[in-house]
Each structure stands twice: as structure tokens, then as C-alpha cells.
Amino acid sequence: MALISLKDVSVNFPIYGAGAASFKKTLAASVTGGRFGKETGVNVVQALGGINLELKSGDRLGLVGHNGAGKSTLLRTLAGVYEPSAGEFVRQGTIASLIDPSLGIEPDATGIENIMLRGLVMGMSKKKIDSLTDDICEFSGLGEYVNMPVRTYSTGMLMRLAFSISTSVEADILLMDEWLSVGDAEFTHKAEQRMKDVVSKSGILVLASHSPELIAKECNRVIHLEHGRIVSTS
DSSP states (O other): OOEEEEEEEEEEEEOTTOOHHHHHHHHHHOOSSOEEEEETTEEEEEEEEEEEEEEETTOEEEEEOSTTSSHHHHHHHHHTSSOOSEEEEEEESOEEEESOTTTTOOTTSBHHHHHHHHHHHTTOOHHHHHHHHHHHHHHHTOGGGGGSBGGGSOHHHHHHHHHHHHTSSOOSEEEEESOOOOOOHHHHHHHHHHHHHHHHHOSEEEEEOSOHHHHHHHOSEEEEEETTEEEEEO
């Protein structure tokens, strides 16, 4: 069963090598992002502060807020990229992170090799990746290009490969930073259907977006973040 629980979770990023004067200057110039402070004598930015959140199967959560409000940081914390500096974080269920589909793509490796690399980054076993490789290649429509180095790909081809890998598995928890777009007219229709299938089969969806229409369409809960804190829920 899919479950996410955050109790008074904070995420702090240390700032090393910043003197008092430059730190104050940075603080004075800051109009977005987290809160500044000190932790064990080291200057820190509190990217998230006092986050309390409970999600269960069926929840479709939208994250809204200005750039620097903490949406991506919260997604990365849910994905396990960032460890909470304080608080309690519990997550149950398999996870698929579509925050950065090109994460783990190696330009000098072939498309086939990148399927293995990206799959490992996503937490899949080699056996699981092997079982999905043919389907990924077919869906990408790259043909013999899958045996060529990715550095020879156009931007559209790279996005086809990254999208095909990232959406190849079902997961209990799906994390997304904006709705994926492959930027290829020929590929758009089946990619859109694939995204709908992936979302519908996930137990929990957490979607960060600047589009009110998308949030209203896909989500049944919304939290508004400002400076790393939840300021409203609906």
C-alpha cells in the first residue's frame, strides 16, 4: 500500500566559505527561496521548514508556489535525493521519479547502455531492466539509433529515449515536476497516452506545476508553498 508521511520535516543546505558580510549581502538580496540561518556555527539555507504531510493511495497532490518556493526540493526529498535535516519521513511503496527524466543519461554510451544505466538509477534490478529493454526500444521509435552513442542524438531523440525509460515501469508513488513533454510532434500522441496510463496506475501522484489548469485537472489535493513552508492547503 502506498503511503507518505512527513512530520515536521526540514531540509537545510549548508553554505560553506561565506563570510558574515557576504552572507548578509546575500540575505538582503534574497526575494525568493528558503530562509537563512545558522546550524552548529555554519550558515545554512532552510529550503524546507516544518513540513507536515500525509498521503495515501488515491491521493493526487498538486504543489504550487513561485520559483524557489520549495516545490522541487520537496519532490527530491520525497524521492530520497535529499535527507531531512530534522523531522520524521516515512515512505512505503515503489517509487517512480519523473523529476528529471534525463538523469543518469551518459552521452558517450549507446541508447541500449543508457537503458541499463538509467534503470539502475531508478532502482531497478538488472533482470528487470533486461525484461523491459525491448519494449523501451520499440516505444522510443529510435530503430538502429539505440546502438549508437547518445551524443549523436538530436534533442528530440534524447527526450524520446529518456521518456521511454522513465515511463517504462508502474509504481506505487509517482513524482513529477511539471507534465512531461517530449517536444516531438510525431511522438506526442502516444507519449500523452503513456503518461495518462502511468498516472492512472500509480497509487499516489505528487505533481509540481505552474499551470492551475493542470493542477485542477490532475489533482484532488493542493498545497501552496512559500519560502519552503506550507502556507495553505485545499
